[in-house]
Structure formats: C-alpha cells, structure tokens
Amino acid sequence: MYVKGLQLINFRNYNNLLMEFKQGVNVLVGDNAQGKTNILESIYYCSLAKSHRTNRDRELINWDYKNAYISLSVGRERLDKKIDIKIFKEGKKGINVNSIKVNKIADLIGIFNVVMFSPEDLDIVKGSPAARRRLLDIELCKLSKKYYYNLSVYKKALGERNSLLKGMRCDEGILEVYDTQLSSFGAYLIKERLKYIEKLNEYGKIIHSNITSGNEEISFNYVSQIKNLQNTENIEEALFYLLKSHRKSDMEKRNTSVGPHRDDFDIKINDIDAREYGSQGQQRTSVLTIKFASLDIIKSITGEYPVLLLDDVLSELDIRRQKYILSSIKDIQTIITCTGMHNIQEYLGEDSLVYEVKSGSIERIR
Numbered sequence: 439m440y441v442k443g444l445q446l447i448n449f450r451n452y453n454n455l456l457m458e459f460k461q462g463v464n465v466l467v468g469d470n471a472q473g474k475t476n477i478l479e480s481i482y483y484c485s486l487a488k489s490h491r492t493n494r495d496r497e498l499i500n501w502d503y504k505n506a507y508i509s510l511s512v513g514r515e516r517l518d519k520k521i522d523i524k525i526f527k528e529g530k531k532g533i534n535v536n537s538i539k540v541n542k543i544a545d546l547i548g549i550f551n552v553v554m555f556s557p558e559d560l561d562i563v564k565g566s567p568a569a570r571r572r573l574l575d576i577e578l579c580k581l582s583k584k585y586y587y588n589l590s591v592y593k594k595a596l597g598e599r600n601s602l603l604k605g606m607r608c609d610e611g612i613l614e615v616y617d618t619q620l621s622s623f624g625a626y627l628i629k630e631r632l633k634y635i636e637k638l639n640e641y642g643k644i645i646h647s648n649i650t651s652g653n654e655e656i657s658f659n660y661v662s663q664i665k666n667l668q669n670t671e672n673i674e675e676a677l678f679y680l681l682k683s684h685r686k687s688d689m690e691k692r693n694t695s696v697g698p699h700r701d702d703f704d705i706k707i708n709d710i711d712a713r714e715y716g717s718q719g720q721q722r723t724s725v726l727t728i729k730f731a732s733l734d735i736i737k738s739i740t741g742e743y744p745v746l747l748l749d750d751v752l753s754e755l756d757i758r759r760q761k762y763i764l765s766s767i768k769d770i771q772t773i774i775t776c777t778g779m780h781n782i783q784e785y786l787g788e789d790s791l792v793y794e795v796k797s798g799s800i801e802r803i804r
C-alpha cells in the first residue's frame with residue numbers, strides 16, 4: 439500500500455498543505471523545526487487515529503484554530519481508500535473512509551498501515567517495559583480488531599479495579615468479579631503477544647543476521663509472572679490465580695501488580711541482554727531489526743507491505759546500516775525526513791520525490 443496524496447488544514451504548523459507522493463522513496467528535507475515530522479505524524483495518525491508522539495489530540499490543531507483536518511489518499515492492491523479525519527479542540531474527532539462515517543476507531547484498522555521509525559524508538563531497547571508493551575500493543579492493534587477490542591476492555595476493567603483498590607469500600611468479593619474479567623481478556627492479550635514474539639523471532643533473526651553479516655544472533659522472549667507460558671490453554675486460569683494470590687498485597691499497595699499490563703519482553707544478542715549490556719550500536723541495530731521485522735509481519739498477515747516512515751533516523755546510523763535500510767525498501771513506499779541529502783541521493787529513482795520543507799510550507803525540488 440502507499441500514500442498517493444495528503445491534504446492538511448490547520449494541522450500543527452500547516453494551514454493548507456496539499457502534496458503528492460510516489461511509490462518509491464519520498465524525501466522531506468529541511469532544517470530543524472520546519473514541519474517535517476508533522477507531515478509524518480499526520481500520515482501516521484490515519485492508521486489508528488493516534489499520534490505517535492502525543493496522546494493529546496488538541497496539540498495537533500494549529501494554535502490559532504479550533505479544528506484540524508487530515509485527508510489521505512491511499513493506493514492499495516485492491517480498493518484505494520480516502521481517509522478524512524477532523525480533529526476538534528473539545529476532544530472529539532470525526533473519521534470518514536471513502537466518505538462513509540466510521541463510528542468506531544476499530545473500524546479503521548487494516549485500512550491503512552504504517553511503520554514509523556524515529557530516534558525515540560531506541561526506548562524500545564533501552565527504556566522501561568512500558569515502551570516494549572506499547573510496541574506489542576500497537577503492532578497487534580494494527581493487525582486485529584479483536585486485539586484492539588480486548589485491550590480496550592482489559593484497560594477499562596483494570597482502571598476500575600485500581601479505583602476500587604484506592605477507595606474505602608474495597609473487598610475481596612468485588613475484586614473477584616474484576617479478576618474473572620481481567621484473566622479472560624488478559625489471557626487473550628498474552629496469547630496474541632506470544633504469537634507476535636514468535637514471529638519477531640522468525641523474521642527478526644534473519645534480518646539481524648543480514649545487518650550484522652552473520653556476526654550476531656538476536657532473540658526475543660516474552661516475560662510474564664505467569665510460569666509455564668508454553669501451556670497456553672492454562673494462561674487464563676493461571677492469571678486468575680495470580681491475581682487472586684496478589685489481592686491482599688494489591689489492597690495494601692492500592693494497585694494491580696500482576697497481569698499483561700506488567701509484562702515485558704527481553705531482547706538478547708548472542709544470549710546477552712541488549713538493554714543492559716548492548717553497545718549503542720547494537721541497541722540501534724536491534725531497533726532496526728524490530729522495525730523491519732514489523733514490516734515483514736504485516737506483509738505476512740495482510741498480504742501488503744505498510745508504508746515506512748523514517749523520521750530522522752538515517753543520520754543516527756552508520757553507513758552500513760544506512761545502506762541496509764535504503765537497499766531493503768525497494769518494494770516499500772518510504773517517506774524519509776532528514777536535514778541533508780548526503781547518502782540518499784544514489785537511492786532515488788524514477789518513483790522518488792524530494793520536497794524541501796520550510797516553516798510549514800513545502801517546495802518540490804526533485
């Protein structure tokens with residue numbers, strides 16, 4: 439799939455932007471703070487109606503206006519789609535696909551997929567477990583409405599259980615009701631995450647070996663307080679008993695201490711923890727591996743590659759890794775932001791465009 443065209447009205451620093459893209463490499467070049475990432479953000483937003491860098495939609499609206507508008511034309515193997523999103527200052531948003539109103543965000547899933555790679559993604563390796571859970575949840579939501587639904591219900595039940603634990607009228611009987619719900623929805627999340635980790639291993643090992651010329655082997659392993667995750671049939675029951683056995687301490691701590699919202703996955707290079715012992719270079723390569731594996735996983739499940747958004751990452755990588763990226767994206771529409779064209783030039787072809795971005799406006803320079 440690929441982005442054909444984009445229109446932005448009062449989105450961040452764009453008052454009225456209209457631009458087209460080609461199916462190959464598209465470059466947005468410009469100095470810092472000109473609006474390059476804002477364009478990627480608006481494209482990313484059309485995938486799950488969520489920004490990659492803020493949970494507050496009102497930040498996306500130009501400071502001088504009350505609402506913002508994104509319109510994205512997507513070319514797909516079967517039916518092309520047009521996604522129109524209006525974001526209102528009061529917090530609401532209106533979404534249309536091919537001029538038909540989308541009532542639930544879940545109905546947007548699968549229409550347009552992207553994988554974004556930005557410098558902040560180093561957090562997936564270096565950061566807290568929350569960053570890795572977020573990656574799993576976002577990737578799985580892109581692929582499955584059921585996962586999106588189960589995650590929303592799980593989060594809601596978790597919020598209610600935590601409110602109960604913080605209040606005066608908390609007793610074990612009421613907690614039992616929540617623990618039944620959390621174990622049912624939570625078990626689904628864990629099982630899907632385990633399958634995703636399996637795929638990450640399958641695709642990631644090949645990619646990582648290619649990037650490192652066979653010198654390093656990467657592996658991913660899901661980490662949970664539930665023992666014996668191999669026995670997936672028993673996860674729901676195991677999670678229920680885990681929640682039950684933690685009720686007393688949860689009541690003292692006023693928080694739910696077990697469940698998929700506390701899980702993690704570890705990343706090992708040649709059997710050594712990349713987070714604690716990996717060099718900067720190894721950590722960056724691990725993220726690159728995860729992002730490229732995400733592309734392959736989406737392609738294996740949906741039959742189409744998503745659009746790849748590279749936000750200022752090339753300059754952070756050495757020449758070999760830059761070359762790996764630029765030579766691996768032949769079948770994938772890629773939109774790259776950068777402050778200079780150094781190593782990109784030789785990878786541009788017939789189906790490439792280059793725009794210069796300056797204070798919220800663009801000029802095509804190639």
Ligand SMILES: Nc1ncnc2c1ncn2[C@@H]1O[C@H](COP(=O)(O)OP(=O)(O)OP(=O)(O)O)[C@@H](O)[C@H]1O
Nearest residue numbers: 450451470471472473474475476497498499500501
């Ligand atoms: N809601 C908003 N309304 C108007 N302008 C905004 C809004 N949000 C951000 N901006 C402006 O957008 C610009 C930043 O854009 P962006 O993050 O896309 O930069 P960039 O070109 O990617 O830069 P860098 O190379 O530093 O990442 C800043 O000038 C900022 O003031």
